[in-house]
Amino acid sequence: GAGVSQSPSNKVTEKGKDVELRCDPISGHTALYWYRQRLGQGLEFLIYFQGNSAPDKSGLPSDRFSAERTGESVSTLTIQRTQQEDSAVYLCASSPPGTVSNVLTFGAGSRLTVL
Amino acid sequence: AQTVTQSQPEMSVQEAETVTLSCTYDTSESDYYLFWYKQPPSRQMILVxxxxxxKQQNATENRFSVNFQKAAKSFSLKISDSQLGDAAMYFCAYRSPPNKLVFGAGTILRVKS
Structure with a gap:
């Protein structure tokens, strides 16, 4: 597609439920990132996929968070047993193969509200 | 670990005036890139x-320019002739191998008409 697509745009869930957030990167982009942005705050790195390499999961805040990506296509971020502190906008970004100079293109984010 | 610091939570500027947003970073790497991203209320992150x-020469994109001081690890953004559409949250970001992009906490820019 022309841009990074994320769904759902907004998700309201009850505490304790599981949620899945989806990211469809730009075609041909081998790198994919997930970030979390709490209200009025900066972006927290969660996880990074680069091609077929092992993902960098160093930013995942707890074992309730996991993410998968099949090849260079869609990624899903799963949050199990959601807590109120999980409420945030979850941003996905992708970038083409190459060097560190490549710019990330961001999606519009998925806003998660845990009641 | 690399860190990015934006010491100004909020800034205001009069339309048509110039404003400078500050950013400092900490790294031991020699090969890296620095970015400024803009996030309007739509949530869409836009590279500025x-x-x-x-490169010693400071980058420039139309009304946007940077003052990159490598020894001081400083990377400020100057916006000239500010416009109402410039109002947004601005994030400074750092990236080096293995390619993780690290963001500062952001600066809210308000533009007064």
């Missing part, structure tokens, strides 16, 4: 400008 650390 980027700077390669090996």
């Amino acid at each position: 400008i980027r700077q390669e650390a090996y």
